[in-house]
Amino acid sequence: MNKKLPYSVPPGYFDSLKSQLSGIPESKSRFSFVPYFALAVSFALLVMLGNFILTKSTASQPASDQEIIEYLIDSGTTLAQLESAVNNY
Amino acid sequence: MQELEKYFNQLVNKYSEPLYWHVRTMVGSHEDADDLLQDIFTKAWKALPSFRGDSDVFTWLWRIATNETLSHLRKARVRAALSFTRIDDEAERVSDPDPYFDGNAAMKNLRKAIASLPDKQRMVFSMRYYEDLSYEQISGITGTSVGALKASYHIAYEKVKQLLLDSD
Numbered sequence: 001m002n003k004k005l006p007y008s009v010p011p012g013y014f015d016s017l018k019s020q021l022s023g024i025p026e027s028k029s030r031f032s033f034v035p036y037f038a039l040a041v042s043f044a045l046l047v048m049l050g051n052f053i054l055t056k057s058t059a060s061q062p063a064s065d066q067e068i069i070e071y072l073i074d075s076g077t078t079l080a081q082l083e084s085a086v087n088n089y
Numbered sequence: 090m091q092e093l094e095k096y097f098n099q100l101v102n103k104y105s106e107p108l109y110w111h112v113r114t115m116v117g118s119h120e121d122a123d124d125l126l127q128d129i130f131t132k133a134w135k136a137l138p139s140f141r142g143d144s145d146v147f148t149w150l151w152r153i154a155t156n157e158t159l160s161h162l163r164k165a166r167v168r169a170a171l172s173f174t175r176i177d178d179e180a181e182r183v184s185d186p187d188p189y190f191d192g193n194a195a196m197k198n199l200r201k202a203i204a205s206l207p208d209k210q211r212m213v214f215s216m217r218y219y220e221d222l223s224y225e226q227i228s229g230i231t232g233t234s235v236g237a238l239k240a241s242y243h244i245a246y247e248k249v250k251q252l253l254l255d256s257d
Contacts, residue, residue, distance in 0.1 A: 004192075004196075005110065005114070005219060006190055006191060006193075006197075006200065007114075007119070007189060007190060007191070008190070009109075009119060009189060010119075014105065014106050014109070017105055017106075017109065017123070017126065018101055018102060018105055020127070021101045021105055021126065021127070022097075022101050024097070024127075024131055024134050025093070025094045025134055
């Protein structure tokens with residue numbers, strides 16, 4: 001097997017490579033708001049979407065009888081109030 | 090900060106060219122090697138403040154480069170698998186007409202044979218065969234034992250030899 005490297009590079013490549021690489025510290029130390037702004041917008045959109053889905057799903061599903069009973073018990077509704085509500089219905 | 094920048098530029102001047110060849114022998118394509126060099130030096134710059142000199146700078150840089158290159162090769166294999174490209178086709182792509190490849194037919198076959206090796210074997214083979222690194226140096230870079238590296242190189246060498254014989 002021949003150990004000669006069969007590769008070449010464009011003329012002047014290593015000079016331009018060194019010059020590009022030397023610019024890395026400068027480009028990386030520049031503070032950019034763009035990623036933070038994008039992150040904030042994404043988060044806001046996610047919250048809005050979640051809120052929309054939850055609101056829609058809750059509103060579109062009618063409460064079951066059991067859920068209504070639980071609600072009435074939890075809210076301290078008395079039998080008298082229920083009777084009155086039924087009579088006025 | 091200025092001291093760090095100065096040191097970083099010294100590293101660029103001293104190591105960018107040998108690191109380019111380190112990466113190029115593993116990935117084959119000039120474009121891929123060029124892109125990887127940017128990523129490698131960006132990582133090196135970010136990690137420079139925490140580089141404590143536990144290992145020498147050569148080992149440190151070569152470790153970053155090797156990890157980046159292996160990650161690149163892994164992604165290329167996944168991409169090839171998702172697009173239903175066979176490994177052989179990927180090896181073929183690597184050895185397709187390349188304006189920066191100036192070897193003869195035998196070297197082209199060698200390049201194709203190396204490209205068909207599993208990533209870690211390819212890495213060990215390239216570091217031994219093209220860069221003449223010792224097993225101890227490769228062990229320092231990869232964290233793999235010398236014995237395991239010797240076994241990997243032997244297997245890779247035999248595979249490459251067989252592939253070259255088959256292509257004749």
